[in-house]
Amino acid sequence: MRSLWLRPCRLFSGAALVALVSLVAACGGGGGGSNNSSNGGGSNSSGGGGSAVPSPTQQPTAAGAANTVSVTVNSGLTGTLPNIPTVSVTICKAGTSTCEKVDNVQVDTASFGLRLLASALPNLLGTLPTTTAGSGTLAECTAFADGYTWGTVRSADVKIGGETASNIPIQVIGDLAANTVPQACAGFGAAQNTVQDLGANGILGIGVAPYDTFGEYYACPGNTNCVTATVAQTQLVANPVPKFGADGNGVILEMAPVSDSGAPSATGTLVFGIGTQPNNAMNASQSFVTDSSGRLSSTFNGRTLQTFLDSGSNAIFFADSALPQCGGNLGTFYCPSSTQSFSAALASNNGATSGTATFNVANGNALLGSGANYAANNLAGQFGSSADLDLGLSFFYGRYVYYGMDMTASGGKAPYVAF
Known part of the structure; x- marks a missing residue:
């Protein structure tokens, strides 16, 4: 649903945005909604x-210490989505100083792990190694309330503010051909694999879970013919926060x-x-x-x-x-x-x-x-x-x-x- 809303709220949680041009409702959760509504009650502790x-x-703490990063809400990349909090994230080839800064990454406290559009990494993407599952490339389908993201799992160093999560799995969105999307993944709704669709350059999932065990993972031999895969915890897209050492x-x-x-x-x-x-x-x-x-x-x-x-x-x-x-x-x-x-x-x-x-x-x-x-x-x-x-x-x-x-x-x- 692309409208004045958008948003990454996991299918189990919720999120969406509205577009000032053609807005529909915004985000939801729980894997889909019903048409049943509850009646409003009087003013009390549960109504x-x-x-x-x-x-x-x-008032927020001043952003300046190593364990902080500034958050911004404004017209964003598409000028159509209200209430989208974003930060800047720096991605590096693991263990090197080969890095790229990515602005306008949405902060999502109800999903887990970093997901960046391939288009947001024009200089670095080719240096980030893909993860292997069986005889194929590991990819993930992540369901949100307004659609899904699809792309490979790759390893990188993730720097936010002065914190670093070293050599963790992230999802790169939109780096596989559209015809590789599994039918089960496409069933979650519209693809959110471009800036116009996502409304941001990526999603920083910093909810309470240390790994994204809620997504669906696939092995893609030759980057095609993707089939469901069971992966080790070390290959799951990781929430960077628990990897931040003392501040994790x-x-x-x-x-x-x-x-x-x-x-x-x-x-x-x-x-x-x-x-x-x-x-x-x-x-x-x-x-x-x-x-x-x-x-x-x-x-x-x-x-x-x-x-x-x-x-x-x-x-x-x-x-x-x-x-x-x-x-x-x-x-x-x-x-x-x-x-x-x-x-x-x-x-x-x-x-x-x-x-x-x-x-x-x-x-x-x-x-x-x-x-x-x-x-x-x-x-x-x-x-x-x-x-x-x-x-x-x-x-x-x-x-x-x-x-x-x-x-x-x-x-x-x-x-x-x-x-």
Whole structure:
């Protein structure tokens, strides 16, 4: 679905964007949605419809330390996608100083691993070795809410800010012929293998999982006739964060607050490590253990929903038949006559802790209709599964959102999110 939305939210999580030219709904999750909507309730701990509440106002840490990188939201590469947070990433041939910087890489806290378009590596691509599976080249199909990425798995050094993940598997998108896409992969929807389709030069998946075990891997003898492959963990596309040494236990995405009427751009800081440096102390007031993909649960509008905090979704997505949808170019974004507040009662995946997520929903047409705004802290809509509450980038402005890596394989902490 290519519209004023886009976005990489994994099929199991959610994401999409809208295009100011022909917008449809945005991202969703859970492998597809149903048409069932829930009814809005009164203003309480598990519903909404109340008067607007003050937006959060935390200011991001200055990006300058080695464990930080600046985050930018603006008109981007296509000028059609709001709420797309991006960073710059440098890719090197492993163990060498042969490198290439790639700007406009989307930050996605609900997927795992780095994926870059082949077109974003014009000088380096030929030097990056492909990974072998059996007698063929290893490729991956990665399903997102609005389509799929397809391309080879290659090894590279990944540098972000002053951090380095050495010699890890990444996905290069679009370096195989379109006719090599397996039928099962094509079934996920439209190919997201170009800048125009993806809306960015790549996707930086920094969710809680250390490896992308959710994608589908294929062996492609002669780069054709691709068949399903079983691969070792060392060959899986890797989340670079756990490879960052002392700062590899998690990330903090800190987005600056924006006006409740929207803004042309926004800034933020991505901080690596939690409690490892003076600039990344754990100061969250609420923390929740998640499952291996970063999900927790919530009670919202009288229903129990799967919930995730996903910077790869460009709005907050949930089903509510009491909220009017914008229609037209803005599709299934919500357009209430006045800004309303909503609250969801959150619970850890293991039931140990609980808390509340509160957010506003404003009129999508007032926020985006002029085509001048690309950042909005109260943009919401309906997309994907009605069993999900997707707290997309709108929820992040003015907040510090923490993601603790899943370290259970080595006897460490379970994955968690906090804010």
